[in-house]
Amino acid sequence: xxxxxxxxxxxxxxxxxxxxxxxxxxxxxxxxxxxxxxxxxxxxxxxxxxxxxxxxxxxxxxxxxxxxxxxxxxxxxxxxxxxxxxxxxxxxxxxxxxxxxxxxxxxxxxxxxxxxxxxxxxxxxxxxxxxxxxxxxxxxxxxxxxxxxxxxxxxxxxxxxxxxxxxxxxxxxxxxxxxxxxxxxxxxxxxxxxxxxxxxxxxxxxxxxxxxxxxxxxxxxxxxxxxxxxxx
Amino acid sequence: xxxxxxxxxxxxxxxxxxxxxxxxxxxxxxxxxxxxxxxxxxxxxxxxxxxxxxxxxxxxxxxxxxxxxxxxxxxxxxxxxxxxxxxxxxxxxxxxxxxxxxxxxxxxxxxxxxxxxxxxxxxxxxxxxxxxxxxxxxxxxxxxxxxxxxxxxxxxxxxxxxxxxxxxxxxxxxxxxxxxxxxxxxxxxxxxxxxxxxxxxxxxxxxxxxxxxxxxxxxxxxxxxxxxxxxxxxxxxxxxxxxxxxxxxxxxxxxxxxxxxxxxxxxxxxxxxxxxxxxxxxxxxxxxxxxxxxxxxxxxxxxxxxxxxxxxxxxxxxxxxxxxxxxxxxxxxxxxxxxxxxxxxxxxxxxxxxxxxxxxxxxxxxxxxxxxxxxxxxxxxxxxxxxxxxxxxxxxxxxxxxxxxxxxxxxxxxxxxxxxxxxxxxxxxxxxxxxxxxxxxxxxxxxxxxxxxxxxxxxxxxxxxxxxxxxxxxxxxxxxxxxxxxxxxxxxxxxxxxxxxxxxxxxxxxxxxx
Numbered sequence: 001x002x003x004x005x006x007x008x009x010x011x012x013x014x015x016x017x018x019x020x021x022x023x024x025x026x027x028x029x030x031x032x033x034x035x036x037x038x039x040x041x042x043x044x045x046x047x048x049x050x051x052x053x054x055x056x057x058x059x060x061x062x063x064x065x066x067x068x069x070x071x072x073x074x075x076x077x078x079x080x081x082x083x084x085x086x087x088x089x090x091x092x093x094x095x096x097x098x099x100x101x102x103x104x105x106x107x108x109x110x111x112x113x114x115x116x117x118x119x120x121x122x123x124x125x126x127x128x129x130x131x132x133x134x135x136x137x138x139x140x141x142x143x144x145x146x147x148x149x150x151x152x153x154x155x156x157x158x159x160x161x162x163x164x165x166x167x168x169x170x171x172x173x174x175x176x177x178x179x180x181x182x183x184x185x186x187x188x189x190x191x192x193x194x195x196x197x198x199x200x201x202x203x204x205x206x207x208x209x210x211x212x213x214x215x216x217x218x219x220x221x222x223x224x225x226x227x228x229x230x231x232x
Numbered sequence: 233x234x235x236x237x238x239x240x241x242x243x244x245x246x247x248x249x250x251x252x253x254x255x256x257x258x259x260x261x262x263x264x265x266x267x268x269x270x271x272x273x274x275x276x277x278x279x280x281x282x283x284x285x286x287x288x289x290x291x292x293x294x295x296x297x298x299x300x301x302x303x304x305x306x307x308x309x310x311x312x313x314x315x316x317x318x319x320x321x322x323x324x325x326x327x328x329x330x331x332x333x334x335x336x337x338x339x340x341x342x343x344x345x346x347x348x349x350x351x352x353x354x355x356x357x358x359x360x361x362x363x364x365x366x367x368x369x370x371x372x373x374x375x376x377x378x379x380x381x382x383x384x385x386x387x388x389x390x391x392x393x394x395x396x397x398x399x400x401x402x403x404x405x406x407x408x409x410x411x412x413x414x415x416x417x418x419x420x421x422x423x424x425x426x427x428x429x430x431x432x433x434x435x436x437x438x439x440x441x442x443x444x445x446x447x448x449x450x451x452x453x454x455x456x457x458x459x460x461x462x463x464x465x466x467x468x469x470x471x472x473x474x475x476x477x478x479x480x481x482x483x484x485x486x487x488x489x490x491x492x493x494x495x496x497x498x499x500x501x502x503x504x505x506x507x508x509x510x511x512x513x514x515x516x517x518x519x520x521x522x523x524x525x526x527x528x529x530x531x532x533x534x535x536x537x538x539x540x541x542x543x544x545x546x547x548x549x550x551x552x553x554x555x556x557x558x559x560x561x562x563x564x565x566x567x568x569x570x571x572x573x574x575x576x577x578x579x580x581x582x583x584x585x586x587x588x589x590x591x592x593x594x595x596x597x598x599x600x601x602x603x604x605x606x607x608x609x610x611x612x613x614x615x616x617x618x619x620x621x622x623x624x625x626x627x628x629x630x631x632x633x634x635x636x637x638x639x640x641x642x643x644x645x646x647x648x649x650x651x652x653x654x655x656x657x658x659x660x661x662x663x664x665x666x667x668x669x670x671x672x673x674x675x676x677x678x679x680x681x682x683x684x685x686x687x688x689x690x691x692x693x694x695x696x697x698x699x700x701x702x703x704x705x706x707x708x709x710x711x712x713x714x715x716x717x718x719x720x721x722x723x724x725x726x727x728x729x730x731x732x733x734x735x736x737x738x739x740x741x742x743x744x745x746x
Contacts, residue, residue: 011326011327011328012327012328012329012330012334012338012535013316013326013327013328013535015328015330016312016328016330016483016535016537016541017309017312017313019330019537019541020308020309020312020483020541020544021309022541023541023542023544023545024306024308024309024544025546026309029309029310029313030307030309030310032307032310032311033303033307035300035303035304035488035489035492036296036299036300036303037491038296038300038491038492038494038495039293039296041289042286042289042292042293042296043293043494043495043498045285045286045498059508063507063508063511118525123525123526124472124473124525124526124527125439125473127526128435128439143508144508144509145508146509151520151524151526151527152521152523152524153521153523153524154525155524156524156525156526157468157472157526157527158472158473158525158526161465161468161469161472162469179494179497179498179509180491180494182494183490183491183494186490194322194517195517196322196516196517196518196519196520196521196524196527197471197472197514197515197516197517197527198514198515198517199468199512199513199514199515200497200509200512200513200514201511201512202507202508202509202510202511202512202513203507203511204511205463205464205465205511205512206463206464206511207380207381207427207463207464208397208505209379209380209381209384209397209398209399210380210384210399210404210407210423210426210427211266211403211404211423212270212273213404213423213424215423215424215427217427217428217431218380218427218430218431218464218465218466219378219431219434219435219464219465219466219468219469220464220465220468220469220511220512221465
């Protein structure tokens with residue numbers, strides 16, 4: 001990977017800051033007061049007491065994802081069942097899927113479903129050959145039915161985007177009630193806080209650009225299957 | 233892909249002739265149906281979604297969101313400095329551009345350095361503002377708009393007419409014709425099939441592209457992140473597959489932290505499209521790390537000024553709070569009637585009517601602040617509590633003060649001001665006005681055009697349909713009502729005894745309008 005450092009003296013940033021300061025009517029940077037803190041009472045739409053998994057499944061369905069709960073021992077079998085049902089032969093697999101659904105690699109192999117090559121010369125383009133992406137997620141947000149995906153080693157950005165079907169595994173213990181509760185969890189999770197890409201996914205890829213008619217699967221997956229692994 | 237030849241809808245001669253553009257739009261029945269129907273639907277969706285989610289808290293939340301943005305703008309220098317430092321720490325390369333031309337030049341330099349040939353681009357208002365697509369194409373970089381609406385507009389050589397729904401002014405038949413003509417596919421007007429044709433076409437472009445260009449909905453100062461909100465997923469392709477990603481973002485997009493970002497995420501999609509969140513909200517922090525499978529090797533962030541520091545003055549600063557949700561467009565009775573192109577600028581609707589004159593010059597866009605009835609629907613719809621009507625009247629005052637308005641208008645306003653100064657001048661002016669208008673109505677008055685109207689309004693001479701002088705501007709478009717036989721003051725004097733008697737509110741009775 002090349003990471004050339006651009007010349008910084010003429011990148012325009014110093015001139016921009018000077019113009020901003022002039023417009024604000026001061027010459028030197030002020031001491032920055034604390035910003036008004038986000039007001040929990042105004043913003044919160046789900047409380048810690050809310051039954052998170054049930055609410056999450058309900059809201060995920062409302063935004064157009066197919067969501068269900070599954071016991072840990074049955075998770076791998078359920079993933080393979082979902083893939084077979086959709087006629088999937090090649091998957092883009094996240095490394096963390098196995099942790100969410102123990103035995104997944106073995107069951108996939110037994111079902112004759114292959115994982116596409118990763119990190120090869122084709123790079124992300126290999127994902128274009130996959131029929132489905134199977135990923136764990138960092139967290140779920142109950143209030144909006146949102147999946148939280150972070151990039152990292154073995155966690156490609158494209159697995160949840162490029163194939164026409166995304167199968168997402170969510171640990172029940174990682175469901176937070178409200179988006180407000182997500183950021184502390186992100187900061188606690190190794191790798192997530194400094195991830196190059198963090199994506200909130202709330203529904204299948206959709207558009208209503210042509211006469212307001214809703215069409216799913218415009219660029220990304222038209223179907224998102226969410227499996228909430230209970231008690232994990 | 234080259235757009236079709238022909239004048240670009242937003243390449244308007246200056247000063248912009250809003251009256252002519254609005255006249256054309258108001259005669260276009262199809263346009264009014266598409267835009268009117270779509271905006272009403274969106275406006276209703278926004279109200280219902282916000283009420284369901286926030287209930288009584290909604291108004292306080294809008295003020296809160298406005299206060300956070302205002303704080304960020306009040307200290308924009310410090311937040312920019314922090315953002316630039318954190319973004320660099322994450323490995324992104326940060327540039328700043330004073331003008332549209334400079335911003336495009338920075339992007340072209342990046343493309344040249346990497347020898348880029350094919351660019352996939354996601355929807356971005358700031359790149360519309362700078363004309364980046366044309367600049368890239370001129371420099372020999374094939375550039376494809378990937379948002380479905382923008383893709384269709386590019387095929388048709390057309391321009392977006394709505395901040396969120398760029399092709400709100402087109403119907404499915406127009407899309408079918410454009411696809412048949414430009415992509416060589418069999419004509420269909422089925423939205424699902426058209427969308428799938430675009431999907432297959434664009435997948436090939438994503439696969440081959442070596443440059444991805446995006447805008448940014450937010451910049452997070454604490455982490456140096458660029459945040460992109462999309463529904464289609466094209467933004468994720470543009471920022472994830474090509475080896476170079478360039479994000480062009482206005483300097484007003486800053487928020488202090490991820491927690492503050494949450495405030496705006498909760499409002500943006502609800503206000504724009506009645507969704508809890510856009511389908512994809514992507515937080516990009518630097519290029520891919522060495523141990524990652526995908527993502528760009530280089531991320532460039534171009535911070536664009538292009539007139540924004542001019543708006544940062546105290547009097548107009550709150551306009552930079554705008555998060556481009558499009559709610560004020562959908563709520564505006566004027567936008568609903570004339571659509572976006574009539575505004576002659578990338579930013580249309582109420583927010584366009586106040587920021588376009590500020591960004592591109594009041595003299596060239598002096599008609600825009602008048603494209604409003606000051607009904608206040610935009611203010612009520614704004615999730616960051618921008619008092620748009622106040623800015624419309626402020627700009628109207630500037631138009632008079634800076635003598636941009638013609639001498640007739642200024643003289644008229646001066647006379648009006650004199651008439652309002654004392655009670656007797658007011659009475660005199662009102663008497664003279666009634667005298668002239670009633671005489672005029674007897675000469676050129678006629679029945680109402682609307683036969684369903686009440687009898688009084690239906691009698692001959694009730695409406696003036698061809699006024700002379702300054703009244704012509706009104707009667708060109710609609711009739712002007714002739715004054716009633718008795719003025720309100722006369723009526724009041726007779727009904728209530730003496731008009732100068734001390735005022736008392738009489739329970740159960742309401743005044744009759746003159």
